[in-house]
Amino acid sequence: MRNIVITFGIVCLCSLVLLQMAKVAVIKNTVPIEIIIGGFAGIFLVAGILIARRPAQRVVVVEAKAEPAVPAPPVAADAIDRRKIEELGISKREYEVLCEIALGLSNVEIAEKLFVSESTIKTHTSNLLMKLDAKRRTEAVATARELRVIN
Amino acid sequence: MRNIVITFGIVCLCSLVLLQMAKVAVIKNTVPIEIIIGGFAGIFLVAGILIARRPAQRVVVVEAKAEPAVPAPPVAADAIDRRKIEELGISKREYEVLCEIALGLSNVEIAEKLFVSESTIKTHTSNLLMKLDAKRRTEAVATARELRVIN
């Protein structure tokens, strides 16, 4: 939480500094106003994207709630067994990590993809290995596939 | 797809209009520059957030559309492509190791199963990773499955 406050403070300071610089530039007419506004627009566009990606959980929740609205009576050959996931006690986040592992990503890559730290991924992975009764991620993937928990 | 183009066009137009309005306002000094920049920053911050959240939904849509398209192939779903194995230059022994890796075994376990030393398995694995253009055994398994080289 401190990190958030500190980061927020730094961002505010930088914004104010940039704002003042922009103001001076505009008044002195050294830089066209379009460039200034465009620059700020770009910066905050990126900032918005970054902010939106952090709470990835909420987006996923929306997806998860939206999917049950599509009941598929004909059981496909590669249908995943959602009950099994619950039985195994695999949480949403853990399941996401499991899927990324199955795609062959490393912990660092998964961390970057899910916008969390590597240690978080390690924790999830460790829990997954316990819940799937596996000793390695490759075994976890094999077991999960057999249990129809992933495709 | 048209929607995307149309939306993009509208957004561009609106941006230009707003930019001109801002320019005039600044020149006439009717609105402080801080407010202008702040407004643009806010707009694009929100835009960034919206952009970042969209892809999550599209994935679901794509999946939903992908499922009905599946029941077409007359070929067995789990047929392995032997030609591909040759193309990749994977030798007999390497293929055996690949299969064991896919089952989730460790190098030591594979070595015991195939009655060779661990270093031999490491050599085979290393060669496999090159031939499958993978960085990890999990990625090798994922790639091999995709290429229908293993089940």
Next chain:
DNA sequence: AGGTAAATCATACTTTAGTATGAGGGCCAG
């Protein structure tokens, strides 16, 4: 016989994975 590819093994490293432990914040039901 000589060249080649495969398979085997080893040694020495570097890099990932995985374990253990502790800790803080968010959320929700009781």
Next chain:
DNA sequence: CTGGCCCTCATACTAAAGTATGATTTACCT
């Protein structure tokens, strides 16, 4: 409002995995 679950992160290890290099043996082809 408290306990439990989830998610997050960090640190410090231990254990695997993967790389690089070199060497030996075998089988096969020309």
